[in-house]
Amino acid sequence: MSANSTDATLDREHALTLLRQMLRIRQFEDRCAQLYTELKIRGFLHLYNGEEAIAVGVLGSLEAQDAVVATYREHGHALMRGVPMNALMAEMFGKRTGSSGGRGGSMHVFDVARRFYGGNAIVGGGLPIATGLALAEKLAKRTGIVACFFGEGAVAEGEFHESLNLAALWRLPVLFICENNLYAMGTALSRSESVTDVRAKAAAYGMPALAIDGMDVVAVQAAAQSAVASIREGNGPQFLECRTYRLRAHSMFDTQLYRDKAEVETWRARGPLITFTTRCKRAGLIGEADFLQLQKDADAEVDAAVIFAESSEWESVDDLERWVYAEPPT
Amino acid sequence: MSANSTDATLDREHALTLLRQMLRIRQFEDRCAQLYTELKIRGFLHLYNGEEAIAVGVLGSLEAQDAVVATYREHGHALMRGVPMNALMAEMFGKRTGSSGGRGGSMHVFDVARRFYGGNAIVGGGLPIATGLALAEKLAKRTGIVACFFGEGAVAEGEFHESLNLAALWRLPVLFICENNLYAMGTALSRSESVTDVRAKAAAYGMPALAIDGMDVVAVQAAAQSAVASIREGNGPQFLECRTYRLRAHSMFDTQLYRDKAEVETWRARGPLITFTTRCKRAGLIGEADFLQLQKDADAEVDAAVIFAESSEWESVDDLERWVYAEPPT
Amino acid sequence: MTADAVESPRMSYRDALREGLRDALRSDPRVFLMGEDIGRYGGCYAVTKSLLAEFGEERIRDTPLSESAFVGAGIGAALGGLRPIVEIMTVNFSLLALDQIVNNAATLCHMSGGQCPVPLVIRMATGAGRQLAAQHSHSLEGWYAHVPGLRIVAPATLDDARGMLGAALRCPDPVLIFEHIGLLNMEGTLTAGAVPVDIDRAAIRRAGRDITLLTYGGSLYKCLEAATQLAADGIEVEVVDLRTLRPLDDALIVDSVRRTHRALIVDEGWRSGGISAELGMRIVEQAFFELDAPIARVCTAEVPIPYPKHLEDAALPSVPRIVASARALVSREP
Amino acid sequence: MTADAVESPRMSYRDALREGLRDALRSDPRVFLMGEDIGRYGGCYAVTKSLLAEFGEERIRDTPLSESAFVGAGIGAALGGLRPIVEIMTVNFSLLALDQIVNNAATLCHMSGGQCPVPLVIRMATGAGRQLAAQHSHSLEGWYAHVPGLRIVAPATLDDARGMLGAALRCPDPVLIFEHIGLLNMEGTLTAGAVPVDIDRAAIRRAGRDITLLTYGGSLYKCLEAATQLAADGIEVEVVDLRTLRPLDDALIVDSVRRTHRALIVDEGWRSGGISAELGMRIVEQAFFELDAPIARVCTAEVPIPYPKHLEDAALPSVPRIVASARALVSREP
Ligand SMILES: Cc1ncc(C[n+]2csc(CCOP(=O)(O)OP(=O)(O)O)c2C)c(N)n1
Ligand SMILES: Cc1ncc(C[n+]2csc(CCOP(=O)(O)OP(=O)(O)O)c2C)c(N)n1
Numbered sequence A, B: 001m002s003a004n005s006t007d008a009t010l011d012r013e014h015a016l017t018l019l020r021q022m023l024r025i026r027q028f029e030d031r032c033a034q035l036y037t038e039l040k041i042r043g044f045l046h047l048y049n050g051e052e053a054i055a056v057g058v059l060g061s062l063e064a065q066d067a068v069v070a071t072y073r074e075h076g077h078a079l080m081r082g083v084p085m086n087a088l089m090a091e092m093f094g095k096r097t098g099s100s101g102g103r104g105g106s107m108h109v110f111d112v113a114r115r116f117y118g119g120n121a122i123v124g125g126g127l128p129i130a131t132g133l134a135l136a137e138k139l140a141k142r143t144g145i146v147a148c149f150f151g152e153g154a155v156a157e158g159e160f161h162e163s164l165n166l167a168a169l170w171r172l173p174v175l176f177i178c179e180n181n182l183y184a185m186g187t188a189l190s191r192s193e194s195v196t197d198v199r200a201k202a203a204a205y206g207m208p209a210l211a212i213d214g215m216d217v218v219a220v221q222a223a224a225q226s227a228v229a230s231i232r233e234g235n236g237p238q239f240l241e242c243r244t245y246r247l248r249a250h251s252m253f254d255t256q257l258y259r260d261k262a263e264v265e266t267w268r269a270r271g272p273l274i275t276f277t278t279r280c281k282r283a284g285l286i287g288e289a290d291f292l293q294l295q296k297d298a299d300a301e302v303d304a305a306v307i308f309a310e311s312s313e314w315e316s317v318d319d320l321e322r323w324v325y326a327e328p329p330t
Numbered sequence C, D: 001m002t003a004d005a006v007e008s009p010r011m012s013y014r015d016a017l018r019e020g021l022r023d024a025l026r027s028d029p030r031v032f033l034m035g036e037d038i039g040r041y042g043g044c045y046a047v048t049k050s051l052l053a054e055f056g057e058e059r060i061r062d063t064p065l066s067e068s069a070f071v072g073a074g075i076g077a078a079l080g081g082l083r084p085i086v087e088i089m090t091v092n093f094s095l096l097a098l099d100q101i102v103n104n105a106a107t108l109c110h111m112s113g114g115q116c117p118v119p120l121v122i123r124m125a126t127g128a129g130r131q132l133a134a135q136h137s138h139s140l141e142g143w144y145a146h147v148p149g150l151r152i153v154a155p156a157t158l159d160d161a162r163g164m165l166g167a168a169l170r171c172p173d174p175v176l177i178f179e180h181i182g183l184l185n186m187e188g189t190l191t192a193g194a195v196p197v198d199i200d201r202a203a204i205r206r207a208g209r210d211i212t213l214l215t216y217g218g219s220l221y222k223c224l225e226a227a228t229q230l231a232a233d234g235i236e237v238e239v240v241d242l243r244t245l246r247p248l249d250d251a252l253i254v255d256s257v258r259r260t261h262r263a264l265i266v267d268e269g270w271r272s273g274g275i276s277a278e279l280g281m282r283i284v285e286q287a288f289f290e291l292d293a294p295i296a297r298v299c300t301a302e303v304p305i306p307y308p309k310h311l312e313d314a315a316l317p318s319v320p321r322i323v324a325s326a327r328a329l330v331s332r333e334p
């Protein structure tokens, strides 16, 4: 089954919110790409360009009590979860004021106050953790749920299967969100899975699975809301496949030999920002001035975040060995 | 779908062969259990009592060019593959004349001349190896196939999924045989899998899967023959679930708290030896005298094997470090 | 005084482990156990026998054969505020969960800038000696001790078998407890008032002035036996039970060697790159000029452990090998 | 003489690795490559770039993200008579395949009584220094060297980058090749006639009489730089490139230390329980009375590697730390 959104549910306020959230992610990341070429950001940098609708749609459907586990491609998720842009940018720079104290960088954003548990850079490595966080909710008789994001490449990992089975067997409150952007680095899904319909995997564990257009932020939000509601009622885990496309390179080192420019351009036209903006304009919900204003606001926020990051201190080398083991709270 | 055998295909010769093969395994293992209490056999000992029809049905359908990968519960498979009973019994004793030179014991029977690649004691650990053996067949443009045996407990391991996907994706010549005896040690399948129909897992990789009555040796053989033929033709891997039951304890340390005596007795009545014997007698294919003769023959072979094992030498302690690394053939 | 405080009955190391689990489950509702066959089967080595009946399915959780997922789920549950005790049936299967242990449990606290301590306890059976052959006889606790972020402990006595679990649960870090299969049937009595114990310090199990034997876990009793034999020849052996392999208790170790001037390390792990090498280097780095002889090691032969008893025995540290090595060191001129 | 034998053009370590792969694929039809993104993507670090075009899909096999399955499939393919080269993208992900490596590749030959040698080559990128943070910066080659049945090598020069692969393929045992990411862009020329190389012996990369520096892989160049700096002060440093971590070339190592009487070990692995400790103990066991100073180590700080450059640099061995340690050892009275 495949769900598609209608505009009946959209009003101007809602439209502006969704657009603002997607734009904020896009512009934050565009600046990161630029900062990477300026050597301000280093290590691996994985951009979410083209996939913003997923984080916005899903995370907008959560509550503060819920927990989130994401991958190395998690800037969008962090921003949507409420990690302040200043702290996120400082993390990209590796500064002490960063969300992980600068220790993690782009791939390891943590913010436990917001129940944002990374930023995991091992493909598939976050799924068991999400399953355990959900187990804690259940055993502690709390009502939070866990949203666990991963790419379609993770479906080939044993940890994916073990986790889905465990979550289904124990009826744990997890929403598994597969961000299917068709490629794992340079490997097309058809070269990594004998059955490319990833819902079939969830079905093997009896887990309700839905595939949706991950470029359509309203559709994602609708699907996420109903999945979250069901999970919160205690009906066990669910699986959401969001079909999307990564419009930029896998990381800053990728020459993209594995795909055609034409393919990328086709998908670019289907990008979540451009399609949603057009649609809102056509429906008369927003005008060009609104769009420009949102862009300006986001730009200003990004500018401020860069200034914050630039002017923040480095962690002292003396603290290198701090936190290898936990310290008693002071 | 579920296949069931008819007696149309059975003649006296065939019936005697199948019965002889099952009896040989049963009597070999009964003696092993006794030798265990006499402290002649040590370590872990996992008996195949109740499941003999599977090894007999499947391995009787292979050719010399084919390869086999089994688990720690592999005495039946080894015997059916042609490992001489003397060498197998000597291996149980840990003697130099054993099939693995005594190094492996009950859980690690190897016989490379017969393409019998263990005897793997890590649950799920044999599946990637079987997949690789099949890859070698394909890349070397040979026509062998690989039979890979494992219990239903292995279905929860990540390695199971990774291997099934890889084999299906690359269309490798493997027959995956799940010996579903309903328990993994003390854990019932319903407590380890959210979906207990294990064929659903194979379906998630687009692999043809069949469930059969693993207590019916003729049915197993029929299913195996057709699967092997298809695989040999180059149609890719297949999955065979053989539904069976372990009539004895998991190993010699198991007090079987997890299941009722009554349940065991119900299954005992459905055991492969008793049902097949009855059926052959009813069909007039064999008589009581035949049965007694087969028993006597097997007993004699087991007696001889024990004598062989008893009288064999221990490996010299000086050779302890031999074969950690391969030696050039002499 | 309560009934608990009267003189303890005789019990096995296995029973002591179970008592520790019971203490933990009774005293903290956040504690739960998960692992393969710990419930209905009663535990592969009967350590968890009867706990299911007492504490129920929610807290004594039989898992599928999915080592990576349930260890990772332990990490997640710890992040979620619980105090999970994960049993990996034996160290041999822990290799399937190594990604979760090394890439997550050991890193999360540091790489999150201190936000994500992982108060997880992982118990596993370790060691050889039961003719279980190459895939079921590893002693990898010393190997695990290489990884920063983990704590590694090895109870060798009944008191530690019971008490270390509680200490591990009070610790905010991931603690791996290695229980030697050769000790399970060992009998004794608990020392009254021995709980709580620490998990930071080594202990001198026998004092002596001629040579220090450094060991832990299943090898402790081989060393004590060797010490008895050597005493008959007038050689006074000090036997140190390391108790914790990460961190190592350098202070006690170095202090002992400074007094005896000789050290022999006995470890059931493989020799090359084992914890035995690290112990040796710690002494070289901190007490080199006080040594009267080279440091020596008695370790497991560098082979996958073979099934037959005579070969397994030959591969493992033994009392005669310990005695001979100690004698050779003591007889060397300073 | 063929065209190949004329003076070699300048190339990078990366190119030399690729040449080694090309040699192997050209000379033996049983050789094939499998791993993540080695084909269409051209290799995570561009080592395998262009090989797909030359050798085709059957022999340059892109795999799914299933480390355990494709490493195990490499073992199976080796048993089936092929000569697989498995690339694990980086050592960090090899933890997912550890069960196959330790419980199968390393045990099969011994536990089958010699019937099942596993002629498998596994290549992986290793090391830190690129700000990839805690989960992408491990140096575990020394850790792997603990496991009997495996051979561990670490090419540090262009000749070894090219030549060790061929030697590994001729070896009937599982060989793990660790390629340091910090060396990939290093340029130089291949020595004419340098192929074939051995994978059993260490090499002296600089001779000296005052102190021996034992190192390998990415740290070799830090040691050579330190040696240059120390030479300015009249301290003559011998730099040994271990090349193989299992087995260790005890003969060369001990011989060097017997001549210099001082040893400093430099290793990018974590300090405790690393290969550095084993090297130290080998020297203690074989040349204790010839040492004029304690053995010292410069290793990576015992932390998950942090992202920021200043912290990463502080964690890793550095030329100043090496120089200072060497100086301290040399200045110690014998
Ligand atoms: C276990 C593991 N193997 C390999 C890698 C290297 N790697 C990083 S991202 C990636 C691709 C993952 O693809 P997918 O899951 O589809 O996520 P996407 O990057 O497309 O969002 C790979 C192979 C890794 N980080 N972890
Ligand atoms: C990875 C791993 N985990 C746990 C074990 C311990 N163990 C040995 S056999 C077994 C049960 C396996 O059940 P199943 O796969 O159904 O095979 P069966 O024994 O029923 O034939 C377990 C848990 C093991 N050997 N390997």
Ligand SMILES: [Mg+2]
Binding pocket: A151, A152, A153, A179, A180, A181, A182, A183, A184, A185
């Ligand atoms: Mg993807």
Ligand SMILES: [Mg+2]
Binding pocket: B151, B152, B153, B179, B180, B181, B182, B183, B184, B185
């Ligand atoms: Mg079973």
